Amino acid sequence: MAKRSFFLYLAIAVAIVWSLFPIYWFCRMAFLTPDQIRLFPQPFLPGVFELGAFYNIFGYDYTYAAGFSTGASGQSNQIIRGVFNGLFISGVVTVITLIIVLPLAYVFARMDFRHKEKLLFAVLLSVALPPVSTLIPFYSMYVQLGLTGTRFGLILVTLTITVPFVAWMLIGYFRNVPPIERLARIDGYSRMSCFLTLILPLSKSGIAVAAVIAFLFSWNEYTYALVLVNGTSANTLPPAISGFLAQYPEPGNLAASIIVTIIPPALFAFFLQRHVTEMSLVDPVR
Amino acid sequence: MAKIDLVKLRKTFGAFVAVQGLDMQIVDGEFLIMLGPSGCGKTTTLNMIAGLEGASSGHILFDGVDVTDAPPHERNVAMVFQSSLLYPHLTVRRNIETSLRHSKITDAERKRRIAEAARMLEIEPFMDKLPGHLSGGQRQRVATAKAIVREPSVFLLDEPLSALDAALRLSLRSELVNLQKRLGTTTVFVTHDQVEAMTMGDRIAVINGGRLEQIGTPDEIYNAPSTVFVAGFLGSPPMNLLEGEVSGGFFRRGQLAVPVTGAAGKVTLGVRPQDVLVVEPGTAGAMPVTVFAVEHLGRESVLIADDEHGAKVRALVPPGWHARVGERLAITPEPARCLLFGADGNRILEPLARAA
Numbered sequence: 001m002a003k004r005s006f007f008l009y010l011a012i013a014v015a016i017v018w019s020l021f022p023i024y025w026f027c028r029m030a031f032l033t034p035d036q037i038r039l040f041p042q043p044f045l046p047g048v049f050e051l052g053a054f055y056n057i058f059g060y061d062y063t064y065a066a067g068f069s070t071g072a073s074g075q076s077n078q079i080i081r082g083v084f085n086g087l088f089i090s091g092v093v094t095v096i097t098l099i100i101v102l103p104l105a106y107v108f109a110r111m112d113f114r115h116k117e118k119l120l121f122a123v124l125l126s127v128a129l130p131p132v133s134t135l136i137p138f139y140s141m142y143v144q145l146g147l148t149g150t151r152f153g154l155i156l157v158t159l160t161i162t163v164p165f166v167a168w169m170l171i172g173y174f175r176n177v178p179p180i181e182r183l184a185r186i187d188g189y190s191r192m193s194c195f196l197t198l199i200l201p202l203s204k205s206g207i208a209v210a211a212v213i214a215f216l217f218s219w220n221e222y223t224y225a226l227v228l229v230n231g232t233s234a235n236t237l238p239p240a241i242s243g244f245l246a247q248y249p250e251p252g253n254l255a256a257s258i259i260v261t262i263i264p265p266a267l268f269a270f271f272l273q274r275h276v277t278e279m280s281l282v283d284p285v286r
Numbered sequence: 287m288a289k290i291d292l293v294k295l296r297k298t299f300g301a302f303v304a305v306q307g308l309d310m311q312i313v314d315g316e317f318l319i320m321l322g323p324s325g326c327g328k329t330t331t332l333n334m335i336a337g338l339e340g341a342s343s344g345h346i347l348f349d350g351v352d353v354t355d356a357p358p359h360e361r362n363v364a365m366v367f368q369s370s371l372l373y374p375h376l377t378v379r380r381n382i383e384t385s386l387r388h389s390k391i392t393d394a395e396r397k398r399r400i401a402e403a404a405r406m407l408e409i410e411p412f413m414d415k416l417p418g419h420l421s422g423g424q425r426q427r428v429a430t431a432k433a434i435v436r437e438p439s440v441f442l443l444d445e446p447l448s449a450l451d452a453a454l455r456l457s458l459r460s461e462l463v464n465l466q467k468r469l470g471t472t473t474v475f476v477t478h479d480q481v482e483a484m485t486m487g488d489r490i491a492v493i494n495g496g497r498l499e500q501i502g503t504p505d506e507i508y509n510a511p512s513t514v515f516v517a518g519f520l521g522s523p524p525m526n527l528l529e530g531e532v533s534g535g536f537f538r539r540g541q542l543a544v545p546v547t548g549a550a551g552k553v554t555l556g557v558r559p560q561d562v563l564v565v566e567p568g569t570a571g572a573m574p575v576t577v578f579a580v581e582h583l584g585r586e587s588v589l590i591a592d593d594e595h596g597a598k599v600r601a602l603v604p605p606g607w608h609a610r611v612g613e614r615l616a617i618t619p620e621p622a623r624c625l626l627f628g629a630d631g632n633r634i635l636e637p638l639a640r641a642a
Contacts, residue, residue, distance in 0.1 A: 182338055183371050188359030188388040202375040 023262075029255035030054075033064055037251055053256035073253045075243050082237035083260065085151060089236060090218040090264075092155050097162045097214040098207065105167050106195060109174035110181065120171075126164040131223040134160075139227055149232035157224045162214040169213065173206035174199075205275040212268045219264060237261050288348045288362075288439040288472050289314040290335065295344035297330050297496075304330040306496040307344070312474060317466050319487035320476045321519070327496040328476045329444055335474060336365050336442050348439065359388050364433035365442040369449035370425040372417040378428050379413045385436045403431040406465065423454045430462070434469065441466070441473040447482065459486055480520045484508065492516045514627045517556045523581075523588050523600045526562065526619075527627075528555045537626070540594045542573035544621050549634045554627040559588060561623035562601035565616050572616035575599055577609045591615065 029037070030053050031046040052070055055062035059076035063069035073079070107113075108120055138157055139148070147153030177199065184194040200207065222238040230239035241261065244254040290312035297305040305327040312318050320328040333339040335346060337358035346354045353361050364385065372381050382400050391399070404410045407427040417425055426446060433441060443462075447455045463486050466473050477483055483490050484504045491501040492515070500512045511517035517525050530539030530553065537544040537555050544555065565572050575591035578598065582605065589601045589609065601617055609615065626634040 178371060178374055179367075180371065180373055182333075182367060183365075183373065185338060186336060186358045186363065186365045187384045188357075198373060198375075202373070 026255040026258050029251055030259050032252060033066070034070060034252060035066075035068075053250075053252035054260075056250075057253050057256050057260070073244075073250060074247060075240065075253070075257075078231075078235055078240035078243055079237070079257055079260070081233060082235055082240035085234055086219055086236045087264075089151055089155055089158065090215045093158045093162055093218040094211050094214045096155070096159060097166050098211055100159075100163055101166045101170055101210070102200070102207065103195070105170035106174050106199065108167070109171045109177075123164050124168055126160065127168055131161065135223060135227055138224065142228055148228050149234050150229075151234045154221075154225060154229050154234060154236070157228065158218045158221050161221065162217050165217065166210045166214050170206060170210050173203065173210075177203060208275045209272060212272050216265055216268060219261075289350075290440065290472065290474075291345075291347040291350075292331070292335075293345040293347065295331065295334060295346065296342050297327070297334060297339065298342045304496055305334070308493075308496075308498055310491060310498055310501060312472060313489075315470045315472055316488040317463065317473045317475065317486060319483040319490045320474060320493055321480060321483040321490050322478065322493035322499075323519070324478055326493045328478075328493045331493070332442050332444055332474060332476050335440070336363050337361050361440070362436070362438050363440045363442055364436050364438035365444065366426075366429045366433050366446045368445045370422070370429040370446060372425060372429060372432070374417050377414050377416060378409060378420070381417065381428060382432045382435050385432050389436060399435050399437070403435040406434070407431040422450050423458065426450065426458060430465070434465070434471075438471065441471050443473065443475045445477055446475075448477070448479070455482075462486065481522065484520065492519060494519075510633075511556075511625070512633050514554055514556070514631045514633075517625065517627070517633075521558060523559050523602075525556050525558050526599050528557075528593075528597065528599070529553075530555060532626075537624075540573060541571070542593075542618070543571040544619055544624055546621070546624070546626060549626050549628070552629050553634065555619070556625040556627060557619040557623060559600040560602045561620040562599070562617050563620065564589060564601055564603060565618055567614050567616045569616050569618065572618040573599070574614060574616050577611050577613045577615060579611065580607070580609055589615075591617065 028042075028044070028046065031049050032042065033046070033050065033052065036043055036046060048065065050062075050064055052062040052064055056070055056073045057076055057079045059072045059080065061069055061071050104123075108116065108123075142148045142153055142157075145153075147156070180198060180202070181191075181194055184198055189198065219236075220238060221236070222242075225236045226239040226242065229235050230243075237257070238261070241254065241257045244250060244257065292308050292310040292312075295305060295308040295310075296303075308327075308331060320331065322328045330339060334341050337353070337356060337360075341354055344354075345352055348361060358365075372378075373384065376384070379400065382403060383396070386396055386399070389396075404413060407430055409424065409427050409431055412420060412424060417428065420428065429446065446462075447458055450458065459482060462475075475482075475486065484507075487504060489501060489503055490507050492499040492507060494515050500507060500516045502510075507516060508520055511520070511525075514527060518527055528539050528542070530537050530542070532538070532546060532549045532551060532553055535545060535547060537546045537549075537553065539555070567574055573593055575593050577589065578592050579590045580603075581588040581590065585605065587603050587605055587607055589603050589607070591599050591601070593599050599617060628634050
């Protein structure tokens, strides 16, 4: 017993270090002054927390307390656009994904119709396709259609990832919803009103998780964005950050941009957690 | 209040025939049990009565009105589903309220009916809780309240007690019967549990393989089963069914000889364990058996023995009766209590056993 709990705690400790150490590493980096970054070994904690790198990536010069100053980053216009484009594109993708997927997943999970298995396979097959495999066809198509460098184009291509993935997730979720349709029909609900007024409110935890996943997929999407919109006014954060690698190395700015990128996922993870526990509360009613 | 007629009701799923040509009449105000093994078509029949599934052919009449194609809420039925299905995200009160969506009644009447149902089922303390926070028995009461609040003409119950533990099932059984008798609503109750069927029903319809085997009072079903299936399905311990042949006025199986009349050829003899006597080995006409086990039930014991052909035979013996496993005994059925079934499985009426 004691032995088992020792290994359990060891596993938990490894998991925590595994997931938190990278976060610690770039948080530390973001707050180190350029002088400290040049030291070897670097200090484990910055002595003072100064927001210099954050000023720089959003296009402001910053004078440190020690007297020296750093200039605005050349990548700042891409970062600023990246934040707004990312929020806009991810928001639109999330809404469209849910509008498409909620009825689709419900129908696949709860109804029988001809060729259902084949259609389901077709939907889910696209989850298995790595984005790289469709990148070149999409690129040449987008060039001809004039969709490269547009937010509309990126929304369209991101939907090809989020729709099948979220459908896959929600089909499983809807399958486990108690079979209240029969009850609803006895109570005189039509199929549509049963779906809208009973199934959807009942599934709000699953839908919330699905929405978060759609948002995060879109927010973190890198492959398509790099090829289709990088360097244009429709750029998103991941390719904008990768731009630092091609420039005069500014590790502090890179780390600060990463912190900006993980704020939405971190906030969502917080909400997700609440809903995941709620999901398990709904379940035993079956 | 309604009388229900099922006329040549048939349901197929592709090539599979779930219900084949069911003719049945459900009397106004009765508590009818549909009993059968799983997959026999009893739930499908119930769903057709509710309107959840369309009939492939045939008709369903409520008080003489054809409702075969009417949607569920126009039939004024209420249904309690297996494991007491409720809307998990609505409170008990809201769950009950949804039953009245289509009832054109005043708010005051609505409140009165909900309060009345809550009082009858004693669920007032948890009207504002979610179903997930209730025990199985409480959910069952809520599901029943949801059903009665509509004041339906027919109650349909699909194995509502099957998910509960034995003690709770026992108390809810009598509560349901008591409630049904007070309300006087026609009730159809589906179950695969023969004890539930025997104790609750005014009449029992035994269904097997999509066909009605027999419909009648528990007494008729138990004492005068019309087919081998019914005979074997009801009763605990189960009826002994012995295959043999009739010749010269005797049913013969090995050394067993039981005087019968009115039958010939290959038949099955059915006799309940309480009508089997244990006698000394070597008694003329008795069946030699080897003791397999003795089960003590308290008020009586059951002797389970192997006959010459390896078939298990059961006999009721007084409490305190003893026999070693492997001991040789003989048994003989009481001729007047024996039933004969023909090769087609139907009972040969009036076996007219002579007093031996």
